[in-house]
Amino acid sequence: MAKRLQALDLQLVTGRATIYPVVASLLSAPLNRMQQGSPVNADKAPTLLRFLESRSSWSAEVLGRVEQTLPRLRALGVADLSSVERRLGGDRVAFNGAFSEMVIAETLLEWGFDVLEFEPRGAGSRRVDLLIGLGDERLYIEVTCLRHPQHDWTVHAKDRLVQGLVRVPSGLVVDVRSYQPGHLQQTLNEIDAVVRDFEKAVAALDPGAPLPSVLVPSTPQQPIEIKTRGRDPELTKSTEVHWSSSRNDDTDADTPRLVDAIRDERRHLPSDHASAIIVDLSSWPSFQPHHLAIAQQMLAAHTMPAFVGACRARPLPVAPLDRVVLAADAAWISSPLGSALTSRW
DSSP: OOHHHHBOOHHHHHHHHTTOHHHHHHTHHHHHHHHTTOOOBGGGSOHHHHHHHOOOHHHHHHHHHHHHHHHHHHHTTOBTHHHHHHHHTSOHHHHHHHHHHHHHHHHHHHTTOEEEEESOBOSTTOBOSEEEEETTEEEEEEEEEOOOTTHHHHHHHHHHHHHHHHTSOOOEEEEEEEOOSSSOOOOHHHHHHHHHHHHHHHHTOOTTSOOOSEEEOOOSSOOEEEEEEEEOTTOSSOOEEEEEEOOOTTSOOOHHHHHHHHHHHGGGSOTTSOEEEEEEOTTOTTOOHHHHHHHHHHHTTSOOOSEEEEEEOOSOOSSOEEEEEEEEOTTGGGSHHHHHHHHHO
């Protein structure tokens, strides 16, 4: 891919950084490098830095949530919030984990719980993600983001495609759809070829003629289609991209993997205090209610912490979506904290 399509746009990034000063404070090092003339490659940029360049409604929601929530948590004087802040300014995996912890902490705060500490000491030298309280009760919480084994490559390939298309100065709003079942499997060279096909199609457009409905058609060998929505006079240096996929989300849920991940997370939790595991399934949308019902049955055969729940912290409602209790200790849920959490979850 041409270098001009790889580097983040300094003007767009710095312009939006003034709108989101809290986010900008998490990205001071890469922002300083950009302002000193060192380009930052979009493929390797921190997630929030790429969101600052994006014009999508999703990026605006994420940036707004960070901008709103961090000052609220800072005002509590919560211990070790700096760990969350550092990871929010990191790569996709680090960001997703920290973002889930932040959203869940804010939700619990909204529900009337006290958020007491991030990364309290757990089992041995391990750290737990969160400590909350209600009255005299305490609950240690481990938050984990479960990802499909192919998720990282799929997201990397999608990011490469979207970031390449965004940097084409077409002035267009486009829909990009993958007709490939399951997860994207294209190589980066194949992804870059789609971007080049889009550039060629844009160069061939007649500014005075109606837009064709399809700029890049899908084929049996190339399952990505790019359709036009229209022109946007404000897009003088870029393309606005909307993504969708035809994948069957019910075919690749791996319930044993979910159960194994939950059992593995127990290693972090202290044995002498009430504890919980919350699994964020935002990055693996294949899980449906019947998969989670099977997980409940499988977990019942193992020793579990006081509470195990699943949810989706993204997209961004006020509280996590699709909340399901996967396991709960009968004695613990009769306590004020246990009753309050299970009733809200």
